[in-house]
Amino acid sequence: MKIFSISDLHLDINNTKPMDIFGPVWHGHTAKIVEDWKSKVTDDDIVILAGDYSWAMKLEDVVPDFQFLVDLPGTKIIIRGNHDYWWSSIARVREKLPPKTYALQNDAIKIGNYIFCGNRGWLIPQGKFDTEENKKLYAREVIRLELSLKAAQKLQTNNEKIIFITHYPPFNNKIEPSQYTQLIEQYGVYKVVFAHLHGYINPKMLYNEINGISYYLTSCDALKNSLIQID
Numbered sequence: 001m002k003i004f005s006i007s008d009l010h011l012d013i014n015n016t017k018p019m020d021i022f023g024p025v026w027h028g029h030t031a032k033i034v035e036d037w038k039s040k041v042t043d044d045d046i047v048i049l050a051g052d053y054s055w056a057m058k059l060e061d062v063v064p065d066f067q068f069l070v071d072l073p074g075t076k077i078i079i080r081g082n083h084d085y086w087w088s089s090i091a092r093v094r095e096k097l098p099p100k101t102y103a104l105q106n107d108a109i110k111i112g113n114y115i116f117c118g119n120r121g122w123l124i125p126q127g128k129f130d131t132e133e134n135k136k137l138y139a140r141e142v143i144r145l146e147l148s149l150k151a152a153q154k155l156q157t158n159n160e161k162i163i164f165i166t167h168y169p170p171f172n173n174k175i176e177p178s179q180y181t182q183l184i185e186q187y188g189v190y191k192v193v194f195a196h197l198h199g200y201i202n203p204k205m206l207y208n209e210i211n212g213i214s215y216y217l218t219s220c221d222a223l224k225n226s227l228i229q230i231d
Helices: 029-040 059-070 090-096 132-155 179-186
Strands: 003-005 046-049 075-078 101-103 107-111 114-119 161-166 191-194 207-210 213-217
Touching: 046 114, 059 090, 090 101, 107 132, 114 132, 132 161, 132 179, 179 213
Parallel strands: 003 046, 046 075, 075 101, 114 161, 161 191, 191 213
Antiparallel strands: 107 114, 207 213
């Protein structure tokens, strides 16, 4: 079993919000992702989608975008991104998911020798984001992050490897320690998958190892619409 990831697909199968207005990397990006996905992934593998899956505004409108996953091999694990406005209650989301697709929200799931857990996260308070409102949202997400890690710990009965998934980066643009990274280390996480960043990206953001933990940025444009193998 191999584990891959690609995120920030920003799907809109009904073509009401095309992504190619954001630059050439987005031209035909879904077709490129499908081609790469099918060339790498088997039905025994897992693909992590770390948020911003669809531009849909309502849950019923995301169904065509979910259909996109049906013909793609592997088990899929998704979390909510900041643009996933369609994501209502986790129970309703799970009712609409296609087969072999699992949604995480402050909880965890065990598959084979791995445990996957995650939450959306929030911006690290710094610079223009260092506001009281942002600090409040960040503090709330720190609590949710720990809920995810506690859920993973409860499932860990035979030293399974914990992979933590979050939409927002768990550190600032200088890749400095945060409350997120402290908890990730405290709970013995194996690897971390995150997304959200677009445009120019510090190469150190794409892959970094901090205190023995590997961190992977998986935004599809940063990966040139190719899946990255996590493990």
